[in-house]
Amino acid sequence: MIETFITSFRLKNTYRANSIIYSIKQFPIIRKILPDSLYKNAGLKILANVISILWEIINIFIGKFIYIAVMIFVALSWYPTNQADTFIHLFTFLTLCGGVLNTYMLNPTKDKYYAIVLMNVNAREYGLSNYYYQLIKLLIGFLPFTILFGLLAGVPSWIQIALPFFVVAIKLIVMNYCIYDFKKTNKASNENLPTKFVWGFVAVCLLIAYGGPAINILINPNIFLYIFIISIILGIYSLVKIHNFKDYRKMYKQILTESNVYMQEKNTGTQAIKDTSLKQIELDKNDTSNKSGFAYFHDLFVKRHSKILTKAVKKQSVIILILFIALIIGIEMNDEFKNKMNEILMVYLPYFVFIMYCINRSSSVTTAMFMNCDHSMLTYRIYRTPKVILGIFKERLKTLIKINLLPAILIGGGLALLLYLSGGTDNPLNYLVLFVSIIAMSIFFSVHYLVMYYLLQPYNVDTEIKSSTYKVVQALTYFVCWYMIQIQLPTLSFGIATIVFCIAYSFISLFLAYKYAPKTFKLRT
Numbered sequence: 292m293i294e295t296f297i298t299s300f301r302l303k304n305t306y307r308a309n310s311i312i313y314s315i316k317q318f319p320i321i322r323k324i325l326p327d328s329l330y331k332n333a334g335l336k337i338l339a340n341v342i343s344i345l346w347e348i349i350n351i352f353i354g355k356f357i358y359i360a361v362m363i364f365v366a367l368s369w370y371p372t373n374q375a376d377t378f379i380h381l382f383t384f385l386t387l388c389g390g391v392l393n394t395y396m397l398n399p400t401k402d403k404y405y406a407i408v409l410m411n412v413n414a415r416e417y418g419l420s421n422y423y424y425q426l427i428k429l430l431i432g433f434l435p436f437t438i439l440f441g442l443l444a445g446v447p448s449w450i451q452i453a454l455p456f457f458v459v460a461i462k463l464i465v466m467n468y469c470i471y472d473f474k475k476t477n478k479a480s481n482e483n484l485p486t487k488f489v490w491g492f493v494a495v496c497l498l499i500a501y502g503g504p505a506i507n508i509l510i511n512p513n514i515f516l517y518i519f520i521i522s523i524i525l526g527i528y529s530l531v532k533i534h535n536f537k538d539y540r541k542m543y544k545q546i547l548t549e550s551n552v553y554m555q556e557k558n559t560g561t562q563a564i565k566d567t568s569l570k571q572i573e574l575d576k577n578d579t580s581n582k583s584g585f586a587y588f589h590d591l592f593v594k595r596h597s598k599i600l601t602k603a604v605k606k607q608s609v610i611i612l613i614l615f616i617a618l619i620i621g622i623e624m625n626d627e628f629k630n631k632m633n634e635i636l637m638v639y640l641p642y643f644v645f646i647m648y649c650i651n652r653s654s655s656v657t658t659a660m661f662m663n664c665d666h667s668m669l670t671y672r673i674y675r676t677p678k679v680i681l682g683i684f685k686e687r688l689k690t691l692i693k694i695n696l697l698p699a700i701l702i703g704g705g706l707a708l709l710l711y712l713s714g715g716t717d718n719p720l721n722y723l724v725l726f727v728s729i730i731a732m733s734i735f736f737s738v739h740y741l742v743m744y745y746l747l748q749p750y751n752v753d754t755e756i757k758s759s760t761y762k763v764v765q766a767l768t769y770f771v772c773w774y775m776i777q778i779q780l781p782t783l784s785f786g787i788a789t790i791v792f793c794i795a796y797s798f799i800s801l802f803l804a805y806k807y808a809p810k811t812f813k814l815r816t
Contacts, residue, residue, distance in 0.1 A: 351428045351431055351432040352432050352435070352436075355433050356436050357773070359382075359433075359436045359437070359440050360776075361645070362381070362385055363378060363381045363382055363385065364378070364440045364443070364444070365642070366381060366501065367381075367444060368635070369504075369632070369635055370505065370628065370631065371627035371628050371630075371631045372504045372507055372509060374444040374445055375444050375446045375447070376509040376511045376512070377504045378440070378441065378444040378446050379446060379509075379510055379511070379512065380500065380503055380504060380509040380510040381500050381504075382437075382454055383457075383500075384496045384497070384499050384500035384503075385496070385497075386457060386461050387461060387492075388493045388496045388500075389458070389461075390461035390465040391485075391489050391492055391493065392482065392485065392489070394462065394465060394466050394469060394480075394482050395421075395426075395466075396418055396421075396422045396466055396469075397466075397469060397479065397481060397482045397546060398483065399481060399483065399546045399547050399548075403417070403418075403421075404547045407540070407547060408547050414540035415539040418543065419533070422466075422533075426463075429459055430455045430456070430459060433455035433458060434452070434455045437451050437454040438452070441454070450512060453519055456519075456523065457518075457519055457523075459526065460519075460522040460523050460525065460526030461522060461526070463530050463533065464526055464529050466529065467528075467529030467532045467533055470532065470533060470536050470542075473538075473542055474538075478545070479542045479543075481546055494610060497610075498613060498614070498617065502614070502617035502618075505617060505618055505621030505628055506617075506620060506621050506628075584682065586682075586686050588683070589686035589690070592664055593690055600652075600659065600690070600694055601694060603652055604694055604695070604698060607650055607698045608698050608701055611701045611702060612701060615701070615705040615708075615709070618705075618709060619708075619712060629713050629714065630713070630714065632709060632713040633710065633714040633715075636706060636709060636710045636713065636725070637710075638779045638781060638782065639779060640725065640728060640780070640782045640785050640786055640789075641775040641778040641780055641785055643702070643706075643729060643732065644732060644775040644789075645772045645775055645776050647702075647729065647732040647733060647736060648768070648769070648772040651695055651736040651737070652694055652695055653691050653695065653736055653737050653739070653740030653741060654765075656690075656691060657740055660687065661744075661750050666750070669812075669813060669814045670814070675809070675812065675813060676809070677809035680745070680808050680809050680812050681805055681808065681809070684741070684804060684805075684808060687741060688737070688741055691737040691741055692733075692734055694737075695733045695737050696730070696733060698733075699729050699730050700730070702729050703725060703727070703728075703730055704726060706725045706726070706729065707723075707725045710722060718783060721786075724782060724783055724790075725782060727786070727790055728786035728789045731789055732789065732793065735792075735793040735796060735797060738796070738797045738801065739768070739796070739800065741804075742800040742801070742803065743761065743765075745808040745811065745812050746803060746804060746808060746811050746812075747760055747764065747811065748812050748813060748814075749762075749815065750814070750815060751814060751815045758815060
């Protein structure tokens with residue numbers, strides 16, 4: 292098994308190294324300087340391998356740090372409850388969410404596909420060795436940060452150490468259930484295609500996680516002790532069942548299909564996504580439009596793809612409503628929580644930059660536009676003419692803004708309502724700024740992603756992302772939004788600054804799109 296793991300690690304590292312070299316060659320200026328023979332350069336291969344290993348080490352820790360800092364530690368300041376109990380409560384229910392959404396073993400990655408399907412490596416040895424490696428990474432990655440943030444929150448020392456083992460136990464329990472379900476139904480679960488039951492379970496856990504502290508319902512250390520003991524016992528039992536399971540090749544044969552594997556290209560349309568999208572297209576012959584030209588073409592596209600474009604937004608809106616109802620109940624039932632909420636609303640508006648980034652659907656919608664329209668239409672010369680590109684761009688911008696507006700209105704209106712119910716403010720302008728700034732953020736991300744799509748069009752004919760510049764801009768967008776979580780500023784001043792910035796950025800971006808999109812909006816090779 293160790294030999295199989297070493298082989299798999301080398302395979303993964305080689306793939307990453309080649310990807311790094313490929314990414315370097317995709318930057319506009321560097322691309323013209325570096326030759327195609329770059330892949331044969333031994334020195335650069337070594338450098339790429341070193342970068343790959345360093346990234347593997349960094350990846351063990353950075354994700355865990357961001358997860359605990361953003362999802363748990365920052366949220367402690369929202370509630371008047373005991374910080375240690377709140378930390379334990381949030382960690383417990385978020386771990387349940389992560390357990391069902393990320394099994395590791397049932398993730399159809401390219402390295403699994405190359406090794407098990409193409410190279411015929413022993414499926415059981417490959418699956419188990421990499422699964423155990425992922426669990427070890429979880430322990431090592433979580434432990435320093437459960438101790439660090441646990442100390443800051445006043446969590447008992449034994450719980451700080453126990454939390455990473457709790458995470459591993461939950462992963463094992465969920466994986467054992469997936470194997471049991473496979474034996475029973477002969478159908479393997481694909482973690483990238485969660486069922487309605489899984490999404491429902493996650494929604495309930497999130498509601499309990501963030502709603503419980505608002506009404507002073509928490510998992511304290513004593514309750515966690517019982518949960519932990521039961522989880523460890525079930526985890527050990529699950530580990531034995533997972534290790535003794537024999538039919539890994541049969542299970543992976545279902546998961547590691549070409550369509551499932553290439554679905555792993557983040558934010559790209561792959562065959563699996565295409566198949567799902569096609570099922571959701573509504574081909575009603577009665578669909579028509581009273582518009583003309585580009586507006587007519589786009590209007591028909593929106594009507595036939597309404598499920599793809601709006602389904603997630605509707606779900607988001609329901610969850611947002613439930614969360615605001617929970618917060619309103621908390622305000623009405625707990626005066627201490629009411630006062631704390633008022634304080635938060637007056638200084639935590641920067642935090643909502645990250646929230647609006649997370650819920651904005653523009654990236655997914657532009658992917659759907661490429662898969663179901665531009666993927667084919669860009670092969671026609673007339674579709675790449677400036678008049679057509681700019682005409683469609685204008686209609687798409689209107690659609691994107693409308694799609695993202697519903698959750699934005701709910702959040703903006705909800706925040707203003709929470710501010711009023713929690714004690715209000717001396718300056719009525721704060722209500723307006725809260726609402727308008729959230730709308731401005733929504734419009735900003737709509738413009739940002741559409742302009743980025745048109746100026747850096749990242750997809751090739753196989754709907755894979757081939758633009759390193761696009762990935763860099765995506766990463767920068769994420770880190771800037773994440774950084775805003777760390778900032779606390781008065782709502783009035785930050786809100787006005789946000790509105791002004793969003794308006795200015797939108798005008799500049801639209802100008803750049805109108806000037807350069809006719810040259811940049813094309814299929815990548």
